[in-house]
Amino acid sequence: MIRRLYRLWPHPGLLVQLWSLTAALAVLQGLLLGLLVPILRALLQPEPDFAAATPWLIIGAIGLVAYAVLSVIATPVGFAAAMKLAVQLRHHLMRHVTTLPLGWFTADKKGQFSRTVTSVAGTLSQLTATIGGPAITCTLVPATIIGVTFVVDWRLALLLLVTLPIALVALGRSWRTVAAVSDDMEIAANEVASRAIEFGQAQPVLRAAGHATTGSVRMRDALDDHRHRYRRGLHRMLFPDLSYSGVVMAGYVAVLVFGVQFLLSGTLSIPDTIALLVLAVRFLEPLGAMVDHASGLGAMDYLSERVESVLRTPSLPHSPNPVRRLEDASIEFADVTFSYGGPDAGEKPALSEVSFRCPPGTTTALVGPSGSGKTTVTRLIARFFDIDSGNVRVGTVDVRELDHPVLLENIAIVFQDVYLFDTTIEENLRIARPDATWEELEDAARHARLDEVIERLPGGWQTRVGEAGAQLSGGERQRVSIARAFLKRAPIVLIDEAASALDPENESAISQAIAALSDDPGRTVIVIAHRPTTLATADQVIALDGGRIAEIGTPAELRDAEGTFARLYHQYEHARSWHITA
Numbered sequence: 001m002i003r004r005l006y007r008l009w010p011h012p013g014l015l016v017q018l019w020s021l022t023a024a025l026a027v028l029q030g031l032l033l034g035l036l037v038p039i040l041r042a043l044l045q046p047e048p049d050f051a052a053a054t055p056w057l058i059i060g061a062i063g064l065v066a067y068a069v070l071s072v073i074a075t076p077v078g079f080a081a082a083m084k085l086a087v088q089l090r091h092h093l094m095r096h097v098t099t100l101p102l103g104w105f106t107a108d109k110k111g112q113f114s115r116t117v118t119s120v121a122g123t124l125s126q127l128t129a130t131i132g133g134p135a136i137t138c139t140l141v142p143a144t145i146i147g148v149t150f151v152v153d154w155r156l157a158l159l160l161l162v163t164l165p166i167a168l169v170a171l172g173r174s175w176r177t178v179a180a181v182s183d184d185m186e187i188a189a190n191e192v193a194s195r196a197i198e199f200g201q202a203q204p205v206l207r208a209a210g211h212a213t214t215g216s217v218r219m220r221d222a223l224d225d226h227r228h229r230y231r232r233g234l235h236r237m238l239f240p241d242l243s244y245s246g247v248v249m250a251g252y253v254a255v256l257v258f259g260v261q262f263l264l265s266g267t268l269s270i271p272d273t274i275a276l277l278v279l280a281v282r283f284l285e286p287l288g289a290m291v292d293h294a295s296g297l298g299a300m301d302y303l304s305e306r307v308e309s310v311l312r313t314p315s316l317p318h319s320p321n322p323v324r325r326l327e328d329a330s331i332e333f334a335d336v337t338f339s340y341g342g343p344d345a346g347e348k349p350a351l352s353e354v355s356f357r358c359p360p361g362t363t364t365a366l367v368g369p370s371g372s373g374k375t376t377v378t379r380l381i382a383r384f385f386d387i388d389s390g391n392v393r394v395g396t397v398d399v400r401e402l403d404h405p406v407l408l409e410n411i412a413i414v415f416q417d418v419y420l421f422d423t424t425i426e427e428n429l430r431i432a433r434p435d436a437t438w439e440e441l442e443d444a445a446r447h448a449r450l451d452e453v454i455e456r457l458p459g460g461w462q463t464r465v466g467e468a469g470a471q472l473s474g475g476e477r478q479r480v481s482i483a484r485a486f487l488k489r490a491p492i493v494l495i496d497e498a499a500s501a502l503d504p505e506n507e508s509a510i511s512q513a514i515a516a517l518s519d520d521p522g523r524t525v526i527v528i529a530h531r532p533t534t535l536a537t538a539d540q541v542i543a544l545d546g547g548r549i550a551e552i553g554t555p556a557e558l559r560d561a562e563g564t565f566a567r568l569y570h571q572y573e574h575a576r577s578w579h580i581t582a
């Protein structure tokens with residue numbers, strides 16, 4: 001456990017400080033108790049020898065003062081440590097997450113990460129500071145007492161020595177059970193949380209179906225399961241707890257029986273027997289107290305595993321001598337094969353042997369049926385994932401050789417599902433370039449046709465867009481994203497055009513904004529196109545099907561070829577006319 005905690009805190013100075021203090025206190029406690037032996041030997045005689053007892057009493061008094069001072073220091077150090085450890089652990093997690101492939105950030109992983117950074121890191125740090133100390137005390141005090149007992153009577157010392165590992169094994173079992181039970185409970189709690197969210201979101205449907213008060217069956221099942229697992233967990237923890245307490249009690253009875261036996265047989269003096277029985281109580285007491293900490297230790301074990309599982313995720317490999325400059329804004333795929341599960345997953349690749357080139361300053365439209373690999377192409381250009389074989393080159397350099405921040409600086413991405421922060425429009429745009437001037441902001445907004453939206457908003461540029469941009473429509477959010485791309489002035493722009501039907505105003509604004517991005521000869525644009533207007537203006541069209549390139553050519557060439565592109569083009573045209581006349 002200590003090794004694991006060491007791994008979690010890369011600069012464990014604070015842990016060392018905290019634990020050294022606790023260890024010093026524990027050893028001091030054991031030694032102070034050991035002073036009972038010479039003191040009782042000197043005083044428990046027919047003629048008490050005060051002169052012989054005095055030096056030990058003085059040493060004991062000094063030891064007690066030192067113990068009191070260290071205890072006073074340890075309390076605030078413990079409190080401050082819990083907070084500092086949480087901050088350090090959170091920074092460590094955040095630093096690691098920034099090195100992970102962007103493809104790691106699925107909805108699941110985002111949820112897991114947010115829980116790990118908030119509650120898991122906080123509770124683990126708290127437990128490390130509060131339970132780690134007593135756990136050291138509970139181990140070191142008995143260990144010191146064994147040492148002292150060896151000096152007085154090796155037979156009783158051996159008895160204590162045998163009790164210690166048996167008690168620790170029983171304790172280990174107890175806390176492993178706690179960890180397993182916590183795991184089980186977490187699964188049930190997550191299920192309840194997911195069902196509760198679903199229950200909230202499904203309210204309109206439930207009400208329409210007349211089940212608003214009875215709730216959804218899935219929610220009730222999740223709550224039943226949670227209750228069931230909780231009860232089962234309590235039963236599972238009962239036996240290990242009892243077996244640990246049993247070992248501790250048996251150890252105490254054995255010391256008592258053998259101590260009295262040695263006294264009666266004359267091999268142990270009265271003062272030594274009294275001192276050793278007191279020591280035996282203090283030996284077993286902290287061991288007994290460990291059971292109170294077992295659930296905390298079990299939880300620490302479980303929480304450390306949760307943090308480690310994030311930290312174990314391999315970072316995006318980086319080249320030892322990364323290239324920091326792009327030659328130009330070209331994009332090239334050479335025989336690229338890629339599977340989301342990796343080359344050994346045995347799944348059908350999302351892209352197979354894909355090769356194409358986008359010369360600098362051109363616009364390429366990606367088309368193809370759903371699942372054909374269009375989004376995957378854009379993700380690989382931005383190196384969200386590493387490919388299985390082939391090369392993805394940006395600016396003539398393989399993306400694996402490029403410095404990753406430099407690659408991302410050169411690319412602007414307009415997602416279909418745009419994420420906006422719950423802050424003002426201005427701040428949402430400034431994410432693309434924090435030091436942009438007002439002229440640059442206004443320019444970008446005008447090009448993206450966002451200025452019309454801003455004019456309509458009550459607070460103009462300072463209007464807050466709400467959680468995840470909920471105050472804006474899908475088309476308006478995409479205009480913010482396009483404005484960010486203009487503001488960033490990246491030479492490469494990747495666009496996932498909104499596939500859903502937009503109102504005519506947003507539709508024409510977005511088409512014009514994309515056309516403006518494409519018109520700039522300094523930009524290379526790859527657009528996942530869903531509208532005939534976007535397709536018509538592209539320099540090159542790549543039609544994908546089942547992860548392979550089905551056709552490649554200019555829009556005019558492919559329209560005449562009567563292949564995949566022509567079929568999709570006619571479908572888009574048809575859908576559009578249907579949408580307009582409907």
Ligand SMILES: Nc1ncnc2c1ncn2[C@@H]1O[C@H](COP(=O)(O)OP(=O)(O)OP(=O)(O)O)[C@@H](O)[C@H]1O
Nearest residue numbers: 106340341350368369370371372373374375376377
């Ligand atoms: N994160 C992922 N993990 C595993 N498989 C994925 C992931 N994303 C996409 N896929 C799979 O990869 C294949 C290509 O998906 P991709 O999203 O690139 O297609 P697309 O042409 O963009 O589809 P759409 O038009 O529906 O967005 C599909 O079979 C899809 O199920």
